[in-house]
Amino acid sequence: MPERAHSVAEVVRVLRNATSIGVVGHVGPDGDALGSMIALSLAARNAGIEAYASFAEPFVVPEEMSFLDTSTLVAPSAFPKDLDVAVVVDTSVPERVGSMVGALESARCLVVIDHHISDGTWGDHLLIDRTAAATTELIYEILIELQWEVTEPVAAALYTGIVTDTGRFQYSSTSPLTHTIAADLLRRGVHPDVVGQKLFEEASFGYYHVVAAVMGRAKFDRDHEFVWSMLTPDDLETAGVKSHETDGLIDLVRMARGSEVACLLKVKKQGVVKGSLRSRGQIDVAAIASSFSGGGHHNAAGFTSTDQPDDIIAAIIDLLP
Numbered sequence: 001m002p003e004r005a006h007s008v009a010e011v012v013r014v015l016r017n018a019t020s021i022g023v024v025g026h027v028g029p030d031g032d033a034l035g036s037m038i039a040l041s042l043a044a045r046n047a048g049i050e051a052y053a054s055f056a057e058p059f060v061v062p063e064e065m066s067f068l069d070t071s072t073l074v075a076p077s078a079f080p081k082d083l084d085v086a087v088v089v090d091t092s093v094p095e096r097v098g099s100m101v102g103a104l105e106s107a108r109c110l111v112v113i114d115h116h117i118s119d120g121t122w123g124d125h126l127l128i129d130r131t132a133a134a135t136t137e138l139i140y141e142i143l144i145e146l147q148w149e150v151t152e153p154v155a156a157a158l159y160t161g162i163v164t165d166t167g168r169f170q171y172s173s174t175s176p177l178t179h180t181i182a183a184d185l186l187r188r189g190v191h192p193d194v195v196g197q198k199l200f201e202e203a204s205f206g207y208y209h210v211v212a213a214v215m216g217r218a219k220f221d222r223d224h225e226f227v228w229s230m231l232t233p234d235d236l237e238t239a240g241v242k243s244h245e246t247d248g249l250i251d252l253v254r255m256a257r258g259s260e261v262a263c264l265l266k267v268k269k270q271g272v273v274k275g276s277l278r279s280r281g282q283i284d285v286a287a288i289a290s291s292f293s294g295g296g297h298h299n300a301a302g303f304t305s306t307d308q309p310d311d312i313i314a315a316i317i318d319l320l321p
C-alpha cells in the first residue's frame with residue numbers, strides 16, 4: 001500500500017461542499033482521536049457548517065483532556081443519522097468505532113482520516129498517511145487548505161493530538177513537519193506548559209497505588225530483553241482508579257535498561273486481556289500484535305486476547321529473537 005492513499009485535496013473538496021459534518025473517533029479515544037474530533041468539528045462549526053463529534057460508549061472524556069472545548073461533542077445516542085459527510089478519525093476500521101458504525105454508514109458520504117497501517121478499504125474517501133506523527137497533523141493540513149480558522153481552542157485540540165501521539169515530540173514519527181505545525185499552533189495561542197500539565201502531570205492519588213502494584217509485579221526476561229507486567233481489575237478497584245487513567249503505565253514498564261521490548265497486559269473483568277507492546281526500535285511490535293489480530297506501529301502496538309496472561313507472554317517470547 002502507498003504511504004498516502006488518496007489526497008488531502010480530495011478530502012478538502014468533500015468537506016468544502018459539506019452541509020453537515022459528523023466526526024467520530026475510535027472507542028476509548030486518546031489525545032489524538034479526541035483532538036482530531038474536536039478540532040475538525042469545531043473548525044467546521046466556526047465556518048458556519050452544522051457539525052458534531054462523538055464516540056461510542058463508554059462516552060467519557062478522560063479527565064486529563066477535559067480542558068479541551070467539548071461544545072461540539074454529543075453523546076453517541078444524540079449523534080445525527082443521515083449526515084451529509086461523516087468523518088472517521090485516527091482509525092480506519094469499523095470495529096474500532098463500536099456502536100457508531102450505523103450512524104457513520106447512514107451518511108451520504110464517509111471520509112476516513114488516519115495514520116495507522118491499514119488495508120484502507122472502508123469509506124468513500126480515504127486519507128491514510130503512515131508518515132504522519134498524529135492524525136491531527138493531517139487535520140491541521142486539511143483546515144489550512146480549507147481556510148477554516150484555526151482558533152486557539154482548535155489549535156489546543158490539534159496540539160493535544162501531536163504532543164500525545166509523539167510522546168512529547170520524542171517518538172521516531174516526530175518529523176520536522178511535526179515541529180513546524182506545533183510552532184504554528186503555539187503562535188495561535190496554545191500554552192504548552194498549561195496543556196502539558198493537564199495531559200501529563202496530574203493523576204489521582206489512587207494512581208500511585210496502581211503504579212506500585214504493577215511495577216511490583218514486573219518481570220524482566222534478560223535472555224529475550226523483554227520486560228512485562230500486568231494490571232488486574234483488583235488493582236483498579238482497590239485504588240478507585242478508572243481504566244482509562246492507566247494509559248501511561250506502559251511508559252513506566254518499558255523503562256528497564258537492557259530491555260528491547262515491553263508489554264503490559266491489562267486484565268479486564270470478563271477475562272479479556274488488552275495488551276500494549278513497545279519496542280526500542282530493533283523489533284517490530286506491530287508484527288507481534290498482528291499475531292493476536294491487533295495492530296499499531298513498529299514501536300508501539302496493541303491487541304486484545306481472551307487467552308490466559310501467562311500463555312500470552314509465552315507466545316510473545318516465542319516470537320522474540
Ligand SMILES: [Mn+2]
Nearest residue numbers: 032090135165
Ligand atoms: Mn493517532
